[in-house]
Amino acid sequence: MKRIYLLFVFLAFLILPAALATADEKGSRGKPVVVIDPGHGGADIGVMLTKDLHEKDLTLAIGKQVQEYLGSKGKIDVVMTREADRDASMEERVRSAVKSRADLFVCLHVNAGFAKDTSGFEVYFPGFKTPTKTSDDSGEIVKDMISTRSLNESVRFSQLLRRQMEIVFPRRDRGLRTSSVRILTRLAVPAVALEMGFATNERDKDDLTDAKRQREIAQAVGKSIEEYFGGGAP
């Protein structure tokens, strides 16, 4: 049994990457699909930046600018989990990833800290799962490999995103972190959450509420998505 099991794993490794690459990067549509997930919405306002600007507003505004940026290039299809200020459950957000057969899922958020001097951006990816060692259920093995690939791809995208964000906010990279954000671990596709800055820090808040800086963040996110799919951002 053991030898057959190993043979299966080996064959799966040979066959799966090619099959996944076709399904993920090209699909039947011919264009990769990215889902942009503006955090919060509706009654869930998120953190407060100013009296009139909450996290839910900023994530939506920047999400829409990412959509515009990528839309103007026409090489990547963009799906938004919400396009208005409304409640959107986690289930609904996950569903839009499944329905659109997403290749990449990007959550946008704003941080808040207890200390006012805590500042900078953070990129989260779903934590690595411990591989199933003893299971010889083929379904489990395949599922495990798909999620391992998703995790590797999440990390690859995280690095591209961090590099682009570092151009906008030099020396404000707080590093790559594994996520406790539940939505990330629920998705079977590469998924990353960007915490764009701290609402509790004056400098970050000034930047996040500045229209020019918002455009720069959106472009950084857009460019990293282009790079991820090999679109060749300059």
Ligand SMILES: [Zn+2]
């Ligand atoms: Zn948030």
